Amino acid sequence: MKVFFCGDIVVSKRHNDIISTDLRKRLSSCNYSVCNLEAPIKQEKCLPIEKVGPHLSCAPNSIELLNDAGFNIFSLANNHIFDYSLTALNYTKLCINNNGCDFVGVSGNGRATYEPKVIRGEKKVAIFSAADCEFGCEKFNENGYAYINSPKLDKEILKIQCEVDYIILIAHAGVEKIDVPLPEWQKRYRELIDLGVNVIVGHHPHVPQGYENYNGGLIFYSLGNFFFDTAGYSENVSYSIILDISNDISFELIPHKVINGKVHVIDKINISELNSKIFDDTYIDKVCNDIFNERYLPYIKHSMLGLPETFGFYGFTKSIVKWLLKRNINRKHRELLFYHLFRVDSHRYLIERYYRGNYDV
Structure with a gap:
């Protein structure tokens, strides 16, 4: 079973296509493709919540566009998904379901906020999604997204262990626009690996960070942006990963860059340098x-x-x-x-x- 993971996506404007042919082929080779939908789809009646920082939203055709490209699971635990309140979040979940897709990181589709999406192939895999404690977090709003430092997350990880072969956690946390994780996040992610998580897929810093092997698990600290069409993020040079899950987990790293409004595969990214910075x-x-x-x-x-x-x-x-x-x-x-x-x-x-x-x- 192959699962594609990418970083942050905001499609704030209408596009006919945002994925190049070469990258579409990579997506189509996978059984599941997961992205972080960084913002809700809002209707005219949706009002912004009171918060610090920008309010982001996605264009009405975003889910259809991304699903057509090959994405079928949307990670919703992030700091912008609640920007236009529960109304916009619920509408976003409806759009996802109407396109035959699923989501994780918030409640819905028979799952509570902290419960994982379970996928099946050669192996049975639980996918969790959780984020830092920002506006819209479940810690302060019962309808919000899963909080990555909540004991509820740890409890659900321990609970599901005996029911699945592998556990993957999507983690939306870290300081923005720096190419190295804080040691505090390294400590927490390692704790989660020790708890039973096999792979952690990180994003939120908007730039790529390195990865490490720890105690038999993989930690990708930040995949960076996949496609972010708001001001200041025109190039979005970063990487995605394909996990090949069978009797063990291997991965392929796919560097990419936005060129003329589409995400294209590129030859390489400075991953060795990024990896070394984690320990510097x-x-x-x-x-x-x-x-x-x-x-x-x-x-x-x-x-x-x-x-x-x-x-x-x-x-x-x-x-x-x-x-x-x-x-x-x-x-x-x-x-x-x-x-x-x-x-x-x-x-x-x-x-x-x-x-x-x-x-x-």
Whole structure:
């Protein structure tokens, strides 16, 4: 049995086709093809939830388009699937079912939120889907997606072990736009392998990260973006994997890139370099320090003081005057941002790692 896995997909605009002929052949060679649908399909009546960050949605024909390309299982545990509330999520699930496909990571089709999708071929395989604790997470919304650090997930993994041959977990977590996983996520993923998971397929950082073999299991930390047609993600250079599941599990890595609006197979990706970075503590510390100062420190200042996230010397006086006049207007948003920075595991891990590394004695 062959199963194709890819990373994040957002099809925000109408397209006639997004998959090249060469990649279609790879998809058609598999018994199942799984993608992370990063955003819901919303109708006109769907209103955005209150949250930090952008609200994403997919075009009305997205499921039909992806199913035509070969995808038949949609992972829905991610930080944007609840962007337009339960109404849009339910409509998305309906669209998936109407196209003869299935989903995992949220409740539906006779399964509770944390229960896996079981596929059958030469072997019986349970596929779980879970994500970091962002807006729409089940931890704070009973209709939300599965939380990757919830004891409920561990319980379901232990429960299904005696009923299947293999367990695969799709993990949507990590710090965005860095090419190495945080050690905290490596620790959690290894715990899940020790618990009984055979393969972890990661995404969310939007860029590829490496993989490792650990205790007989495979951990792919981030497949990156597969197709993401929102601003800033035009190329989407990354990779997918095909798992060949029989008496053991082997895999084929498929590098690809979006060229002229279609995902094309390319010759190679720097996977050896990405793999080596996983174990390079010096590199990880540098990345965390850089990201903290470039991204997180401005967020913290803005959330706590209402200061602009960036301003130069020339505009300093003007910025301070505006802050004094308007500091209470956006207070709710700032408080939500502050809460977001410490509720989401990835953000909290990086912030804590920065301060621990710079101030612990």
